[in-house]
Amino acid sequence: MRIYLDCWPCFMRQALSAARRAGADADLQRHLLLATMEQLQALPPGATPPEIGARIHRLVRECTGVSDPYAESKRAATERALALLPELRARLAAAPDAFETAVRIAIAGNIIDDGALAAYDLEATLERVLHAPLVGEGLEPLRAALERAESLLYLADNTGETVFDRAFIEWLDRPLTYAVKAAPIINDATRADAEAAGLVPPLVELIDSGSDAPGTPLPECSPAFRERFVKADLIIAKGQANYETLSTVDAPIVFLLQAKCAVIAEDLGLPVGSVVVRATDGVRRAS
Amino acid sequence: MRIYLDCWPCFMRQALSAARRAGADADLQRHLLLATMEQLQALPPGATPPEIGARIHRLVRECTGVSDPYAESKRAATERALALLPELRARLAAAPDAFETAVRIAIAGNIIDDGALAAYDLEATLERVLHAPLVGEGLEPLRAALERAESLLYLADNTGETVFDRAFIEWLDRPLTYAVKAAPIINDATRADAEAAGLVPPLVELIDSGSDAPGTPLPECSPAFRERFVKADLIIAKGQANYETLSTVDAPIVFLLQAKCAVIAEDLGLPVGSVVVRATDGVRRAS
Incomplete structure (x- = not known):
């Protein structure tokens, strides 16, 4: 399934939620939202929502150093x-x-x-x-x-x-x-x-x-x-x-x-x- | 009231909703989401949510040529x-x-x-x-x-x-x-x-x-x-x-x-x- 434009705000919401679960402070949360927008601005043709989701959640894990923000x-x-x-x-x-x-x-x-x-x-x-x-x-x-x-x-x-x-x-x-x-x-x-x-x-x-x-x-x-x-x-x-x-x-x-x-x-x-x-x-x- | 990071996905959702109400096609909807992200990437310090909302909805009206997408x-x-x-x-x-x-x-x-x-x-x-x-x-x-x-x-x-x-x-x-x-x-x-x-x-x-x-x-x-x-x-x-x-x-x-x-x-x-x-x-x- 392709990425719909409705997915864009949802990726932003997910990035923010994941960043907070990983304990990111406000500056890092903001950085992760900006990085998410860069991903959306450069969407590869044919990408599915989970592929972009994977990139965004990897970014959150890398930037926060928390390997499993959803563990709890x-x-x-x-x-x-x-x-x-x-x-x-x-x-x-x-x-x-x-x-x-x-x-x-x-x-x-x-x-x-x-x-x-x-x-x-x-x-x-x-x-x-x-x-x-x-x-x-x-x-x-x-x-x-x-x-x-x-x-x-x-x-x-x-x-x-x-x-x-x-x-x-x-x-x-x-x-x-x-x-x-x-x-x-x-x-x-x-x-x-x-x-x-x-x-x-x-x-x-x-x-x-x-x-x-x-x-x-x-x-x-x-x-x-x-x-x-x-x-x-x-x-x-x-x-x-x-x-x-x-x-x-x-x-x-x-x-x-x-x-x-x-x-x-x-x-x-x-x-x-x-x-x-x-x-x-x-x-x-x-x- | 200042803009919270939670407002960012909401601005994206609003831009898409307004673009669709104005009859924008998929390309124009996408363009308006990209323009909205540019606004978010360059948020002036101290801006309130309605100030940025105004900019985004103006963009929609200008790009679609529809002066009142919410008329109906x-x-x-x-x-x-x-x-x-x-x-x-x-x-x-x-x-x-x-x-x-x-x-x-x-x-x-x-x-x-x-x-x-x-x-x-x-x-x-x-x-x-x-x-x-x-x-x-x-x-x-x-x-x-x-x-x-x-x-x-x-x-x-x-x-x-x-x-x-x-x-x-x-x-x-x-x-x-x-x-x-x-x-x-x-x-x-x-x-x-x-x-x-x-x-x-x-x-x-x-x-x-x-x-x-x-x-x-x-x-x-x-x-x-x-x-x-x-x-x-x-x-x-x-x-x-x-x-x-x-x-x-x-x-x-x-x-x-x-x-x-x-x-x-x-x-x-x-x-x-x-x-x-x-x-x-x-x-x-x-x-």
């Missing part, structure tokens, strides 16, 4: 989500269609987002996503693709959301590879964050993308990761940044996300707040 | 507010403390704001502002100042809000001067906008600030306006931009506003959403 937010999100895990399991056990509920739980966790959102209400979102219409018509293609697929790659998004992924993956009860970021970026999950959420063998094989960019910009990922990506029979991609970086990639992907910002909602052709299961052509054709 | 929004806001006027009058007639209700009605109208807000709910705001705590401890100083004052200057803010001012001013039932902007800026009221809301003689004497800047930046106002400002026994100043431009001016001012953005709320030392009657030292000392 991530720790708190995992703790809060783990406290909900027994309830998520109970809801799955009681669900008339456990597959659909498992998918909805995975999507509900996507509300945990320190990039797109200033604040969120986790419990209220769970209730909403469990009952809202599922749009994108991908649920049945996903069900069919899961039956066909031998190798399954699951692209993680945010820390804490990982616990909601865990509930889904426990219910799936099959081998899969769970891919996180190679280094901290916003509140995206890294290996340590995923491990803290219980995403460890034998439940999953844990790998990283080889990159600290949000989403999955394939040219920035490691050769080892790209090989896994190409070989996967089915890729479940969580969250906005994975949609932004992979929406035009020809691969068997099902995107699970909440359309939290107006730009992504417009790109999807759906209202803000939509609970989305979007399958690529490759998945739809096969089912 | 203003027309609709006045129409909607006029439809509420009978209800406002009825509430005043039934109020146990009509003065307090009149002040609350004037503040409720301040939700109509195409600058600070992307959207608002007029009827729900009226209900909220009529019953929320009034903060700033200015109600009794205002009551006393109105009893003392001979000459009264009322600084208008947004179009449509004008109708809520009219309900307050009808209830006051005394001569006063109502000051609007000299030319269109965001959805701020001009002479024509105020006249469409019924703010005409003999209810008020209608003047303009001599400037198209939001709020009342005195150095940008006409000498004639400044003379009226200096001679007024009491100045009622509506909305955020008047607070931003006059909060450090030594004059007998009572600010009536809703703290709609986090920056102004912080400057006031109050939560976002506060219903504010803030009197300057000059007003408080005299009462």
